[in-house]
Amino acid sequence: MEDKILLAHGSGGKLSQDLIQSFLPDLANPILDKLDDSAVFDISGRLAFTTDSYTVNPVFFPGGDIGKLAVCGTVNDLAMSGARPLYLSLAFIIEEGLPVANLKKILTSIKHAAEEAGVKIVTGDTKVVNQGSADKIFVNTAGVGTVPEGVDISATNARPGDKIILNGNIGDHGIAVLSQREGLKFHTPVPSDCAPLNGLVADMLAASANIHCLRDPTRGGLATTLNDFAGQSKVGIRLEEDKIPVDKAVLAACEFLGFDPLYIANEGKLAAAVAPRDAAAILAAMKRSKYGVGAVIIGEVVAEHPGQVVMNTILGASRIVDMPVGELLPRIC
Amino acid sequence: MKFVNEYRDPELGKKLLDRIHKRSRKPARLMEFCGGHTVAIFKHGLRQLLPENIEMLSGPGCPVCVTASADLDRAIALGSLPDVIITSFGDMVRVPGSRSSLQKAKAEGADVRIVYSAQDALTIARDNQDKSIIFIGIGFETTAPTIAASILQAEQEKLNNYYVLSLHKVCPPIMKAILDMGEVNLGGIICPGHVSVIIGSHPYQFIADEYKIACAVSGFEPLDILLAVDRLVEQIESGQPKVEIAYRRGVKPEGNQPAIRLMETVFEIGEANWRGIGVVPASGLQIKAKYERFDALKNFNIDPGPTLEPKGCICGSILRGVSTPRDCRLFGGTCTPENPVGPCMVSSEGSCATYYHYGDSHGR
Numbered sequence: 001m002e003d004k005i006l007l008a009h010g011s012g013g014k015l016s017q018d019l020i021q022s023f024l025p026d027l028a029n030p031i032l033d034k035l036d037d038s039a040v041f042d043i044s045g046r047l048a049f050t051t052d053s054y055t056v057n058p059v060f061f062p063g064g065d066i067g068k069l070a071v072c073g074t075v076n077d078l079a080m081s082g083a084r085p086l087y088l089s090l091a092f093i094i095e096e097g098l099p100v101a102n103l104k105k106i107l108t109s110i111k112h113a114a115e116e117a118g119v120k121i122v123t124g125d126t127k128v129v130n131q132g133s134a135d136k137i138f139v140n141t142a143g144v145g146t147v148p149e150g151v152d153i154s155a156t157n158a159r160p161g162d163k164i165i166l167n168g169n170i171g172d173h174g175i176a177v178l179s180q181r182e183g184l185k186f187h188t189p190v191p192s193d194c195a196p197l198n199g200l201v202a203d204m205l206a207a208s209a210n211i212h213c214l215r216d217p218t219r220g221g222l223a224t225t226l227n228d229f230a231g232q233s234k235v236g237i238r239l240e241e242d243k244i245p246v247d248k249a250v251l252a253a254c255e256f257l258g259f260d261p262l263y264i265a266n267e268g269k270l271a272a273a274v275a276p277r278d279a280a281a282i283l284a285a286m287k288r289s290k291y292g293v294g295a296v297i298i299g300e301v302v303a304e305h306p307g308q309v310v311m312n313t314i315l316g317a318s319r320i321v322d323m324p325v326g327e328l329l330p331r332i333c
Numbered sequence: 334m335k336f337v338n339e340y341r342d343p344e345l346g347k348k349l350l351d352r353i354h355k356r357s358r359k360p361a362r363l364m365e366f367c368g369g370h371t372v373a374i375f376k377h378g379l380r381q382l383l384p385e386n387i388e389m390l391s392g393p394g395c396p397v398c399v400t401a402s403a404d405l406d407r408a409i410a411l412g413s414l415p416d417v418i419i420t421s422f423g424d425m426v427r428v429p430g431s432r433s434s435l436q437k438a439k440a441e442g443a444d445v446r447i448v449y450s451a452q453d454a455l456t457i458a459r460d461n462q463d464k465s466i467i468f469i470g471i472g473f474e475t476t477a478p479t480i481a482a483s484i485l486q487a488e489q490e491k492l493n494n495y496y497v498l499s500l501h502k503v504c505p506p507i508m509k510a511i512l513d514m515g516e517v518n519l520g521g522i523i524c525p526g527h528v529s530v531i532i533g534s535h536p537y538q539f540i541a542d543e544y545k546i547a548c549a550v551s552g553f554e555p556l557d558i559l560l561a562v563d564r565l566v567e568q569i570e571s572g573q574p575k576v577e578i579a580y581r582r583g584v585k586p587e588g589n590q591p592a593i594r595l596m597e598t599v600f601e602i603g604e605a606n607w608r609g610i611g612v613v614p615a616s617g618l619q620i621k622a623k624y625e626r627f628d629a630l631k632n633f634n635i636d637p638g639p640t641l642e643p644k645g646c647i648c649g650s651i652l653r654g655v656s657t658p659r660d661c662r663l664f665g666g667t668c669t670p671e672n673p674v675g676p677c678m679v680s681s682e683g684s685c686a687t688y689y690h691y692g693d694s695h696g697r
């Protein structure tokens with residue numbers, strides 16, 4: 001086999017066949033193995049259906065790569081509506097010249113992530129584009145899952161009194177990726193937190209169905225997610241800065257870049273607004289779950305200042321936590 | 334930097350605040366020079382915690398904000414030349430010039446690329462030998478050494494398609510200019526943090542000696558700033574202005590000599606055009622004649638056209654410490670971070686953007 005992806009790999013001919021055949025053993029399952037035009041399977045109950053496209057620079061970063069991201073991202077989007085993720089589609093847009101070894105590596109992490117999340121990749125596609133028409137590799141995944149009876153999770157559901165729970169340190173993913181960026185390289189011991197959260201959500205739901213809002217604070221960070229809750233539910237949110245966990249190394253990187261961890265991307269975090277009487281039970285269930293060990297209550301939903309997130313700072317002052325505007329850029333001064 | 338947490342310790346913070354409240358009696362106006370300090374002060378809500386007799390003013394220390402419209406127009410004009418790639422720090426591309434912005438120029442076909450550092454621009458130059466790569470060099474003594482290094486490296490590699498439009502500015506002269514204008518009556522200055530890592534604390538001595546104004550160099554963590562305020566209060570109350578460093582882990586009195594030498598190798602002091610202040614002699618860095626083949630101004634002919642300032646924008650007087658964003662009629666209405674009228678609303682270190690984002694507990 002060639003050691004670089006060629007345009008011909010996406011042409012539908014012999015090379016395409018070879019490439020697809022080389023993927024199959026990693027992802028094998030009875031539905032995919034048929035290689036029919038569409039995946040056919042039975043499913044019953046309320047469906048959740050989502051899709052997302054993934055681009056990341058660099059493609060490989062400490063703690064993960066674009067493959068793991070593409071599986072976890074879509075699994076997490078399903079999980080955030082309370083769904084049990086079942087099946088994923090997987091599509092690549094590859095820039096010609098990508099080393100085949102890199103694609104292999106990405107596939108291996110897709111396999112591992114899918115195994116961990118307990119989802120099957122049941123259909124897929126590969127396109128190869130001219131050099132310069134894509135940046136190395138873009139991945140799209142779509143996913144379906146089923147939502148259990150009685151679960152009603154939406155960013156519009158927060159009510160005054162609800163507790164805001166977070167499952168651990170924020171900012172790890174964004175800082176891990178930035179640390180590898182050309183022109184910005186710096187050393188940091190933090191790997192990306194990229195992880196499938198469906199297990200954690202299942203554990204939370206087993207503890208209580210009174211989970212009102214659930215969202216994974218990816219791009220835009222925790223600040224964006226909480227502003228979404230506040231805006232869509234027309235409530236205020238009051239945060240306690242000293243309760244929000246941030247790794248020392250992430251804080252240090254933020255100080256040096258001029259960033260605020262509240263706006264940095266996460267790939268293995270969730271924020272929840274839950275009924276106050278069930279908060280303790282949910283928190284305890286989270287702490288017992290693999291990706292919830294660091295769970296904490298970081299604030300609460302209030303009736304005041306609807307649509308706004310306000311934070312009590314560590315020194316006892318307070319300030320607005322706004323939506324971010326545009327891309328995060330390192331400070332110049 | 335490893336111990337960043339201890340600079341956020343609430344207990345220490347409360348102790349410092351206590352001391353400030355006990356000691357501070359005289360009404361005092363303190364200016365934080367850096368936009369980065371303004372951000373930190375708002376982010377941690379420090380203004381609400383200081384005694385009422387202390388008034389905090391934001392200064393001109395935002396590199397994007399102080400870039401004059403005329404200089405932006407030059408950058409945009411350079412971008413319209415054939416076979417030119419403009420490379421720039423991100424915030425800069427959104428700042429409106431007289432008629433356009435680098436972002437608009439890009440949408441109209443100019444090749445404008447955002448980079449994180451001059452090193453990125455060099456990489457682009459290496460990869461595009463048939464094009465001229467122009468780096469828009471903005472910033473204070475913080476960025477200047479790295480940009481000087483990029484010019485030296487280009488020389489060493491014999492790259493003949495790399496140019497810098499040097500709009501660099503230096504801090505102590507502008508502090509002097511603002512004090513000489515006499516518009517703001519300052520009791521103390523929180524001197525720049527990262528700039529002082531490079532130049533040290535000696536260059537501010539004249540402020541204490543000649544203007545009798547208290548000085549403290551500060552970092553960007555909340556306790557750094559509280560410590561700086563504490564030092565300023567002490568100097569003001571005792572009537573003994575001097576220059577203190579409240580940022581020991583970053584700043585040495587003599588600064589970073591190798592970085593200073595790097596700057597001095599490539600740049601020489603010249604005049605600079607500051608938004609809202611005008612041309613100030615000896616406040617900028619120009620590329621020395623020896624390196625003029627890297628100087629965008631010397632190697633391209635452009636006509637940037639007449640300069641027009643954004644109507645209604647008072648960035649200039651905000652940068653001089655005379656007004657605050659709340660004095661601007663456009664603030665939060667016509668002018669928002671999504672649709673900025675002036676640079677102070679574009680830059681993440683700009684006063685208007687900071688007021689807009691962080692507001693206070695009572696809203697914007």
Ligand code: SF4
Nearest residue numbers: 646647661668675685
């Ligand atoms: S609010 Fe906008 S228009 Fe007003 S001074 Fe600030 S940047 Fe200029």
